[in-house]
Every structure is written in structure tokens, then in C-alpha cells.
Amino acid sequence: MALAAKACRGSVASMMEAELTRAISGALERLGVHVDSSRIGLERPARTDHGDWSSNVALVNAKAARQAPRDLAQRLADELATAGVRHLDRTDVAGPGFVNLHLAPSWLHEVLEAVMEGGTERYARHDLGAGQIVSLEFVSANPTGPLHAGGGRWGAFGDSLARLFRRCGYATITEYYVNDLGAQVLLFGQSLVARMIGDPVPDDGYHGEYVADWASELAGELRSGAGDEDDLAQRLRDAAREAGHAPIPVGTPPEVRFAAAWGIERALRDVRETLESMNVSFAHWQHESELAASGAMDDVFGRLRADNKTRSEADAEWLCTSEYGDDKDRVLYRSNGEPTYFLPDIAYHDAKFSLDRFRRLQQHGGVAGDAAHSDPSGELDLVIDVLGADHHGYVPRISAAMQMLGHPAESYEAIVGQNVTLMRDGKVIELSKRTGTMVEVRELVDAVGPDVARFAFLLQSIDSRQTIDIDLLSAQAAENPVFYVQYAHARIASVARRAESDGVAPVPPRGTDLSPLTGDRELALLRALEVLPSVVEIALRERAPHKVTTWVRDLAAAFHGFYHDCPILHSDVPPEVRDARLCLTEGTRIGLAIGLDLLGVDAPEAM
RNA sequence: GCGCUUGUAGCUCAAUUGGACAGAGCAUCUGACUACGGAUCAGAAGGUUCGGGGUUCGAAUCCCUGCAAGCGCGCCA
Numbered sequence: 218m219a220l221a222a223k224a225c226r227g228s229v230a231s232m233m234e235a236e237l238t239r240a241i242s243g244a245l246e247r248l249g250v251h252v253d254s255s256r257i258g259l260e261r262p263a264r265t266d267h268g269d270w271s272s273n274v275a276l277v278n279a280k281a282a283r284q285a286p287r288d289l290a291q292r293l294a295d296e297l298a299t300a301g302v303r304h305l306d307r308t309d310v311a312g313p314g315f316v317n318l319h320l321a322p323s324w325l326h327e328v329l330e331a332v333m334e335g336g337t338e339r340y341a342r343h344d345l346g347a348g349q350i351v352s353l354e355f356v357s358a359n360p361t362g363p364l365h366a367g368g369g370r371w372g373a374f375g376d377s378l379a380r381l382f383r384r385c386g387y388a389t390i391t392e393y394y395v396n397d398l399g400a401q402v403l404l405f406g407q408s409l410v411a412r413m414i415g416d417p418v419p420d421d422g423y424h425g426e427y428v429a430d431w432a433s434e435l436a437g438e439l440r441s442g443a444g445d446e447d448d449l450a451q452r453l454r455d456a457a458r459e460a461g462h463a464p465i466p467v468g469t470p471p472e473v474r475f476a477a478a479w480g481i482e483r484a485l486r487d488v489r490e491t492l493e494s495m496n497v498s499f500a501h502w503q504h505e506s507e508l509a510a511s512g513a514m515d516d517v518f519g520r521l522r523a524d525n526k527t528r529s530e531a532d533a534e535w536l537c538t539s540e541y542g543d544d545k546d547r548v549l550y551r552s553n554g555e556p557t558y559f560l561p562d563i564a565y566h567d568a569k570f571s572l573d574r575f576r577r578l579q580q581h582g583g584v585a586g587d588a589a590h591s592d593p594s595g596e597l598d599l600v601i602d603v604l605g606a607d608h609h610g611y612v613p614r615i616s617a618a619m620q621m622l623g624h625p626a627e628s629y630e631a632i633v634g635q636n637v638t639l640m641r642d643g644k645v646i647e648l649s650k651r652t653g654t655m656v657e658v659r660e661l662v663d664a665v666g667p668d669v670a671r672f673a674f675l676l677q678s679i680d681s682r683q684t685i686d687i688d689l690l691s692a693q694a695a696e697n698p699v700f701y702v703q704y705a706h707a708r709i710a711s712v713a714r715r716a717e718s719d720g721v722a723p724v725p726p727r728g729t730d731l732s733p734l735t736g737d738r739e740l741a742l743l744r745a746l747e748v749l750p751s752v753v754e755i756a757l758r759e760r761a762p763h764k765v766t767t768w769v770r771d772l773a774a775a776f777h778g779f780y781h782d783c784p785i786l787h788s789d790v791p792p793e794v795r796d797a798r799l800c801l802t803e804g805t806r807i808g809l810a811i812g813l814d815l816l817g818v819d820a821p822e823a824m
Numbered sequence: 825g826c827g828c829u830u831g832u833a834g835c836u837c838a839a840u841u842g843g844a845c846a847g848a849g850c851a852u853c854u855g856a857c858u859a860c861g862g863a864u865c866a867g868a869a870g871g872u873u874c875g876g877g878g879u880u881c882g883a884a885u886c887c888c889u890g891c892a893a894g895c896g897c898g899c900c901a
Contacts, residue, residue, distance in 0.1 A: 258843090260840065260843080261840070262840095262843085262844075263839085263840080263843090263844080263846095263847085264844075264845085267844065271843085271844085273843070273881095273882095276843085276881060276882080277881095279881080280881095286881065311844070312843085312844045312881095312882090313843090313844080313881050313882065314881075315843080315844070359901080396901075399900095399901070400900075400901070401900095401901065531899080532899090533899055535899095544826090544827080544897075545897095547899095548898090548899045549899095550899085551899040552899060553899080555899090557898095557899065557900085557901085558900075558901050559901095562901095605895090606828080606829065606894070606895045606896080607895060607896070608895095608896085608901095609827090609828055609829080609895070609896065610827085610828080610895085610896040610897060611896090611901095612828090633828075633829075633895095634829095635829065635830075635894075635895080636894075636895075638894090676836085676837075676838095676849095677836080677837055677838080678837085678838085680829065680830070681829090681830065681831095681837075682829085682830070682893090682894060682895095683836095684836080689836095693850075695863070696849085696850070696863080697863095698848095698849065698850095700863055701849090701863070701864090703863090704861085704863050704864080705864095707861080707863090708860090708861060708864090711860075711861055712860055712861095714860095715860050715861095716860080719860090748840080751840080752840090755840075755841095759841085763837095763838085764838095764840095767837095767838060767839090767848085770848075770849085771848085774848085777864055777865070778864090778865070778866095780860085780861095780864075780865090781856095781857085781864060781865045781866090782865080784860065785860055786860045787860070790860095823861090824861090824863070
């Protein structure tokens with residue numbers, strides 16, 4: 218944490234904060250009060266009449282200094298006022314003993330200079346990660362159907378979190394785990410076959426509408442092939458003999474395996490298209506079957522057993538996860554000799570730590586950010602899973618397994634998000650691929666567009682359950698807050714166009730006199746820009762992309778207010794005011810572009 | 825029963841992780857420049873932050889307790 222704060226010392230605000238902290242520290246020394254600098258709290262008050270910065274030192278340290286908080290505060294305020302602190306206009310004492318520091322607008326002008334110089338690329342970019350590598354896995358819905366709402370939420374969240382990591386100096390690899398082995402895939406294949414040849418779908422199979430659709434799609438593909446065989450079942454068998462198989466248990470009829478393999482690809486195509494329509498993409502799609510074929514499961518099991526982390530009981534092989542904080546031990550191999558899902562999951566998570574694997578995937582492209590790692594024997598610094606609440610019970614066992622395999626406890630992190638309740642016309646929709654009634658993310662995106670959908674997912678904290686009423690969202694699409702933000706961006710582009718056609722020279726990135734920017738609306742807008750670097754840092758640290766959403770709305774609001782009250786290009790605006798305002802406008806555009814990019818939402822030139 | 829998460833304006837959600845008078849958007853009501861884009865702006869109204877204790881200068885936030893909701897607790901995945 219201390220390290221993180223230090224690494225962030227780039228922004229104007231954090232430099233100002235450091236300066237003020239030093240000034241307070243020095244002033245206290247002169248007053249004969251010794252305070253550890255870590256006990257000097259500085260924050261930006263919610264109300265502007267409480268100053269630009271405010272400190273609670275007097276409150277926190279009054280007892281140790283044997284002085285009344287307000288007395289100490291007053292002496293500190295007086296001492297600071299004459300200390301010649303840069304930008305410091307005046308000080309006062311308020312409330313129970315806060316020392317409020319009022320700065321001259323000049324400090325905010327420095328902020329705008331930094332925004333202009335940094336631009337979209339460098340403003341609010343941090344080096345917290347210093348090239349560390351982070352793996353993020355999210356969505357990973359079973360490839361047995363289209364993406365449901367939860368997948369949409371984790372997609373938007375995971376992708377934005379990855380963007381935050383990259384902006385903060387981490388290299389990332391984003392992964393989708395394709396669960397193409399096991400019972401669900403088998404059932405999926407059986408359901409497809411049943412739909413094709415008119416048999417009843419198994420009770421515990423997949424009954425959704427899409428299964429019928431896809432079955433007829435597959436039937437169509439088979440029919441369009443050569444041959445005059447009318448019997449669909451026979452065609453399936455023929456096709457199965459030649460084509461690929463899903464790697465599900467041997468002994469399964471070949472046509473089921475064939476249909477399953479086809480179905481998985483069909484589902485994945487659907488999932489991928491849907492996510493990409495929301496601007497979510499993955500660097501790597503890891504198939505479980507490929508992992509199994511590589512022998513990773515045997516390898517991991519061997520290592521765990523050699524390390525005495527396993528035991529046998531009732532003909533099954535158990536992993537002693539309870540020794541690492543889990544409620545109880547977990548089965549790796551069932552008494553019938555088959556592995557549970559847990560073993561491949563361990564193998565996968567172990568593999569994600571591998572730097573070799575990361576390098577291999579990096580060569581295939583898709584890995585983003587600059588990895589500074591050079592130690593070939595090292596491993597990834599952080600492996601993150603984004604999970605729905607229905608999987609939270611699984612976290613302790615994976616965490617335990619990772620520790621057993623030698624990965625530091627803090628290098629595996631599970632982010633558990635609350636599930637999404639999807640409604641249509643005020644009624645809750647059951648989210649189940651098996652019962653058939655569900656609303657797909659695709660449907661949501663089609664109805665309201667990708668920006669509204671993505672913004673909606675990122676509007677609130679991942680900790681709170683989310684209810685999205687697809688009809689309500691459609692009906693109110695025009696009033697959606699995303700347009701409020703995008704409109705601000707488009708307005709700015711419009712100002713630039715107007716300036717050009719009026720023959721006004723564009724403002725250079727530096728050198729513009731910003732001193733005319735002293736009005737309330739101008740200062741409010743500058744303050745909004747000022748906090749972006751810390752918003753980015755906090756959003757990353759708290760794994761909370763929705764903080765960016767909140768900020769981007771605040772910035773847009775500040776801009777609309779400014780735009781309404783402060784004419785820029787009117788003929789009666791003096792050139793120096795005009796240029797300063799143009800500068801502020803461009804700075805706002807930079808801020809909006811950064812925020813919207815982190816959210817994966819388009820920043821349009823016109824609407 | 826145990827564990828995780830949550831409970832804030834009529835509705836949907838924020839709240840700088842312990843700071844000052846709890847803020848936005850919808851919805852309701854009232855206004856604004858014959859417009860550098862009105863998809864905008866200003867104002868009004870709306871609160872016992874689920875209840876009850878506690879900690880301290882200070883609590884929506886931390887502790888205890890009760891209530892309510894979601895999820896999890898398999899040799900299923």
C-alpha cells in the first residue's frame with residue numbers, strides 16, 4: 218500500500234498532497250508538536266467551502282499533543298498561512314478541528330496543464346504494476362448455450378478491470394476457460410441429437426429453444442452435404458465417422474460425440490460474437506480438453522501426492538484442503554477412478570501461473586501491456602478469477618490447492634460478484650439453460666445497443682445484486698446515462714469543428730494562459746479532472762470499475778454546466794478567455810476519452 | 825444450522841474505506857439562453873442509512889445482537 222502510494226507520485230494532485238503534508242509536518246515541528254507523517258491525514262473535502270484540501274491532524278493528534286483539537290488546529294492554521302506554501306491562499310479551522318486549506322486557482326491550472334501534456338495516453342496512467350503480470354479469467358460459461366445475463370456482467374466487469382490493470386502498469390492476459398469435457402457436454406450432445414431425430418430430450422438435458430434451433434441448423438448442414446441418404450440418424454453416423462469428436466467418455470455413441478463437438482463450437486461462436494459486440498475480447502480461450510491431453514492433470518496430481526497433500530479413503534483420492542483453510546477435504550479421483558471437475562481446475566489454475574505458458578501465448582499475440590519480467594523461473598504475479606456468487610463456495614479449495622502447489626497465498630485472488638436478476642416486463646426470468654426460459658445477452662444488446670448494455674452492467678458495484686429489466690431499459694434507452702456522457706464528448710467535438718470553421722487556431726498542448734479560468738463552473742470542471750488519477754488508482758485497488766462510471770458521469774455533468782454558462786466561441790468572448798476555455802474543453806475531452814475507454818464504451822464525435 | 829454477500833429518497837444506485845449538512849439518475853412539481861448541439865442547465869420536494877446496543881472528537885462505514893433478502897454447504901459441474 219505504501220509502495221503503491223509512492224508509485225503514484227506522478228499526478229499534480231499527489232504532488233500537491235505531498236507538498237502540503239511536508240508543510241504541515243514542518244509547521245507542527247515549529248510548534249513543537251511531533252507527529253509521525255503517517256498520521257497526517259489529508260483529503261479533498263466534499264464541500265468546496267471546506268477548502269481544496271483538509272487535514273484532520275489536529276483531531277487525531279490532539280490527545281498526544283495535550284492540546285484541545287481546535288486550539289491545535291488554529292495554531293497550525295496560523296503557522297501554515299505564513300509558511301509560504303505554493304498556491305496556498307488561506308487557511309481556516311472548522312468543525313471539531315479540521316484545518317482547511319484553500320488554494321488559489323493556479324494549482325488547478327497546473328492540473329489542466331498536466332492533462333494537456335499527458336493527453337489520452339499518459340494522463341491518469343500509473344506505474345503501480347511496474348510490469349507485473351496478471352492473469353484474469355472471467356465469464357467461462359459452459360459452452361452449452363448462448364450467454365446469459367451473468368456472463369454479460371462478468372464480461373463487462375472483467376474486461377474493464379483488465380483495462381484498469383493495463384492503465385496502471387500491469388501486463389494482462391485475459392482468459393476464458395472452455396469446459397468441453399464431462400457430463401454437461403454429454404447431455405448437451407444428447408439433447409441436440411434428440412432434437413434432430415425427434416426423440417424426447419433427456420429430463421436432465423437441455424430444453425431451451427436454442428437447442429431446437431441449433432439442431433435444425435446442424436441437420437441443415439448435414440443435408441446439404443453430398444449423398445442421397447434421407448435418414449438423418451444415418452447421416453449423423455456417417456458424419457461422426459469422419460469428423461472431430463467431443464472428448465467425452467468413450468463408449469458414448471459417436472453421433473452424440475459428434476453433435477456435442479459441433480454444439481460446443483456453435484455455442485462458443487455465439488458467446489464470442491456476443492461478447493465482442495460488447496467490446497469484450499479474450500487473449501486466450503483455454504479448452505479443458507487440451508489441458509487434459511497435455512498431461513497437466515497427471516502432473517499436478519503427482520506433485521500433490523509426492524508432497525503428501527493427498528490421502529486415500531473409501532477407494533477415492535482426496536486432497537487435504539482442510540489443512541489450508543477449507544471446510545473439508547475434497548475428492549480428486551472418485552472411487553470409480555474418474556477425476557472430479559476439481560482436478561482439471563487445479564491443473565488449469567496451476568498452469569495459469571506459468572511464465573513459460575504466458576510467453577507462448579504472448580507470441581501468439583493478444584497479451585496486452587508490457588511485461589517487465591525477465592526471470593525465467595518465476596511465475597505470474599497475480600491470478601484472478603471473476604466468479605458469480607453461486608461459485609463462491611469453491612474459492613477456499615482452489616486457494617488451498619494453489620498454496621499446496623507452492624503459489625503464494627496472496628497471488629491467487631477470487632473476485633466474487635453477485636448475480637444478475639434479469640427481468641422482462643417487470644417479471645423475473647429464470648436463468649437456466651436447462652429449463653429453457655432465459656434471456657440472452659445477445660437479446661439485451663440487440664434491444665438497447667452495446668454501449669447502453671455495457672454501461673448498465675458497469676453502473677453499480679459488483680457486490681450488489683443487479684436487476685436489469687430489459688423492457689424498462691429499452692423504453693428508457695434514450696435517457697440512459699451513457700448518452701449523457703457521450704453527448705458531452707460529442708459536444709466537445711462539435712466545438713472543435715466550429716472553432717475550425719471559424720478560423721480559430723487550435724490551442725497547443727502547452728503554453729496557453731489559463732489564468733482566466735476562475736469561474737465556479739470552470740473550477741468545478743477542473744476539480745473533476747483533477748481527481749481522475751486517484752479514481753483510476755482506487756478503482757483498480759478496489760477492483761471496482763463502477764467508480765470510473767461514477768466519475769465519468771460527474772465529469773460530464775461538470776462539463777454540461779460549464780458549457781451552459783461559459784460561452785467559448787461567441788464573438789464577445791475575449792481571445793485569451795476563449796483560448797483558456799478551449800483548453801479546458803480539450804482537457805475534458807481527454808478525461809472523457811480515458812474514462813470511456815476504461816469502460817469499453819465508445820466516445821463518439823457526433824451523435 | 826453454518827459460511828459468504830447485501831439492506832441507504834417512491835424506484836435504480838453512489839458515498840474519497842472512520843470525516844464536516846448522506847449524494848446522483850429516473851419519477852413528481854416549477855423555471856431558463858430564439859441556442860458554440862435543449863440528448864442541456866437551474867430550482868423545489870423527497871432520509872430515524874432495516875431495528876437495538878456499543879466503540880470515539882466524529883459511524884451508512886468498525887464491534888455485538890436481532891430481522892430480512894440472495895447464494896453456497898455432493899465421490900454434480
